[in-house]
Amino acid sequence: MSRMIALSVCSLKGGVGKTTVTLGLAGAALRRGVPTLVVDLDPQADATSGLDVTARRTADLAAVLDSPKRKIVDAALAPSGWADDHPGQLDVLVGSAASALRDEPDPAGKDLAALAAALRKTPEHQLVLLDCPPSLGALTRSAWASSDLALVVSDAGRFSVAAVDRALRELGEQHGAARPLGVLVNRYSPRSAEHRFRLGELRALVDGLLLEPLPERAVVQQAQGAGVPLHQLRSAAARTLSATFDALLDRVLATRA
Template identity: 55%
Template sequence: MFIVSVCSLKGGVGKTSVTLGLASAALHQGINTLVIDLDPQGDSTLGLLGEPATGLDIAEVLSSPRTETVDRSIVPVPWSEGESSHLDLIPGTGRSALLDSPAPAAKDVRRLREALDKRTHQYDLVLVDCPPSLNGLTQTALAASDRALVVSEPGFFAVTAADRALKLASEMREDGIAPRLMPLGLAVNRYRPRSVEHQYRLAELRDLFGDLVLEPVIEERVGLQQAQGGAVPLHRYEGASGKRLTEDFDALLRRVLDSRQHS
């Protein structure tokens, strides 16, 4: 089971869009996947189920990380109907905000790792959609993860935000809190190739972070929002930009999975 935290320091960069694009690519490629919605806004839950969660959620799992609680919280996603692989979800709700301490205790940071160790369902890939901060919930996700995928946009604040997120991942590994964690890299999202500002910021990110800036860069395309608004996987979306988006997320997923070879 390969666990990847999808995180960012600030909201509005399309972190959930990247999570759902990767989930769609994984389903399309026959990879059994679990999405964990740690963001109190619950956008991944809404995008995958088409409605807010009503049963057990991730807050319940973190409060009581027992096998029974974990297994009962996992719900199948309608996207996987008729597919050869399955896509499941541990839903997120606003209740998880109560657990998002800016200075979490070490035992709390380990709770997601403990919970995932106790599940009986089998997955090839776990994608954790983190809140747009580096507080307790994100640290809990990173402590359980093999890789940290930082989502950024090509904007003025992108460099500082990306740098802080990558440094947190390194510090947690060095401190022994996240022993398996490695930085996967920066997924640059919402890029507008005709924008001079975006061209400049993307070049700045590449100068500073080098190979950590992942290819492909995800361009801003309306199809991503339309697919999510319809609660359908990107790979079934038939709009004009669908083919380019699916190719980009298939390629990004390959980068994610190829990173398993490095430790």
């Protein structure tokens, strides 16, 4: 079996689509039969609810960060309702509001090691997707320290260009952090002159790292509202977006040695 690969999905801003991209990749991995773990680092725990986790757990991500022992990791793992008939194919390290208390702004190196230690206790997953909070504290830095790759998600707004620049800079400066997979612009509208302008700015800023942007589509919210993978919806828009996530997953898996 090929080795595990871990991808942080991050941005310094909220509401740009980190969780949406995490869910899209999780749906693609489920289709592909790649055993996947989603780590929900955001205190809002949107990935946990989006992945239709119903099992009650006695631990959560915050408990795992406090004590990354196998027993606690196991107690914080729950199956996604998306994979009901395929146990082990899609699991969630569940998030909760408690992780907000672990997001200190200036963490010590050893605090960042706990998550990596926890992930070494789930070797059965070949892909780990880490859904980050919209902040640059201990949670996002822990994700970077535990990942092979980081995907920076952004919208096409003016303030986002500076946020992408800072995220990439901080990523490059953190010792032992993931390497950037790319910058993904979400909710992109090619008809908007402002969006086209900002995309051009981003392309100049990040050079070869800019990925094919994701369009704004109502089907994203329909899938999330129904608690199902985008891949399960049959509309043309759902299929096109699903294919984009399939291609993104291919890009992630292709980095595996």
